[in-house]
Amino acid sequence: MRLTIKELFELPPDGRSVIVKGWIRTKRETKSAVFLEVNDGSRMGNIQCVFDEAAAASSAAEIARAGTGASVRVEGSLVASPASGQKVEVKALSFEVIGEAPADGYPLQKKAHSMEFLREIAHLRPRTNTFGAVARVRNRMAFAVHQFFQDRGFNYVHTPIITTSDAEGAGEMFQVTTLDLDRIAKSGEPVDYSKDFFGKAASLTVSGQLNVETYCQALSRVYTFGPTFRAENSNTTRHLSEFWMIEPEVAFNDIADNMDLAEDFLKSLARVALSDCAxxxxxxxxxxxxxxxxxxxxxxxxxxxxxxxxxxxKELEKTPEAFEFKPYWGCDLQSEHEKFLTEKIVGGPLIVTDYPKEIKSFYMKLNADGKTVRAMDVLVPRFGEIIGGSEREERLDVLEERIEALGLKKETYSWYLDLRRFGTTPHSGFGLGFERLMLYVTGMANIRDVIPFPRAPKLADF
RNA sequence: UCCCCUGUAGCUCAGUUGGCAGAGCGUCUGGCUGUUAACCAGAAUGUCCGUGGUUCGAGCCCGCGCGGGGGAGCCA
Known part of the structure; x- marks a missing residue:
């Protein structure tokens, strides 16, 4: 198998014969030499292929066709570079253009482009330094997620993508149907979901949590890592309609254990990024x-x-900082509040716990005060919430009361309530948005730029 | 969904009081004894987002529509 450019850089520049295949980033020509920067995505840096006067002359026709973006094959010898700027380079002997990239149509130039422009050519943007790097880091982080949990005895559970339980309550859902909508609309008759594919209304999942809790109550340490879908009309730099979420769930863990796990997890991922994606x-x-x-x-x-x-x-109330929304006990923390706490008060990540029950989900464990629940949000500077989790309510009677108080239907949650009927345990878990982790680790500003093909309202191209 | 900004060359943008459409980069051509987002010289390149209006005259002013960006809310 051909060596990648990354692998070539690990070899000694002893004049050995090598073959480089990749895409041209830039071509620089002088009278006495031609320099081609070739990249194959195996690493950030290019390899410089140098044609001396004789090599340039014998490959003149091919070199003329080798514009930015063309795919090429260079055969030559791996040598130490006589010029500063790179340690090794390829002294080219023969050269072939595999696929041209005509300059009058190829949109990527050898200059910086705006993120907005690159978003419009999502099929070509991985050929840029930035998006190549994002792709490599994303790959490494995905693997690191599994490594972290596998090293700690967690079982990876595949929770369903299609669900008929409208139970998660985490957001608006995308409907999944095979019914003929045009015909139903024309007929004017009410929709009969018993005739739909699953015999009832179905949707794409908004969270794997409730499903993964069932396996938690059998395998103790579990996690999901898969795509989730929310049909919210959110247009922000930190929301997607389709995103990847990591949700660990641990039996017998309380909220303190949960916080420790979340902190270890984030630190471990950052450590891997620094060491393996330097x-x-x-x-x-x-x-x-x-x-x-x-x-x-x-x-x-x-x-x-x-x-x-x-x-x-209390911190928010005592500061002279002027907020657009005045904080008070019982209010949901606004973006500006979260930013103030992480950036001005602690100057780093912050875990906030024990929120008022009114602003959190039904499944979170009620504290003894009867007013707060054992929720924990991990907030980070720049964009706020990166992790949301809690200790779960394991007491059947309390959970049923919470469901009723929030106007939800108990029947909907019968299988979930069974977990409390039969061998219930304290347990805790959280959700980490994978793309938010990517924003945090790469410093990228817009969540649409850390996933290959972003889906958001009015955006599902490619 | 709400608020604000924005749409001019392939890209990033300028365009004065309403009066002949501009720059840099990229591209192309030529030059240059090893370049590093090379450098030097020259050249080509426009549905000024669409639509309706005001005006002798609209890239510029007004209405409507569409696209892009930022912020807010929802959340991960």
């Missing part, structure tokens, strides 16, 4: 977000700040 992260540090490397190193080194919701509101 070249890409250095690029992000220089070109995307200054101070990224320091921020990640600092995050790993220091324990996360922790405070209860009640303490957080």
């Amino acid at each position: 070249e890409d992260l250095t690029f992000f540090d220089q070109r995307i977000q200054n101070g990224l490397l320091d921020m990640l190193a600092k995050m790993i080194a220091a324990p996360f700040a922790r405070m209860t919701y009640t303490e957080a509101v």
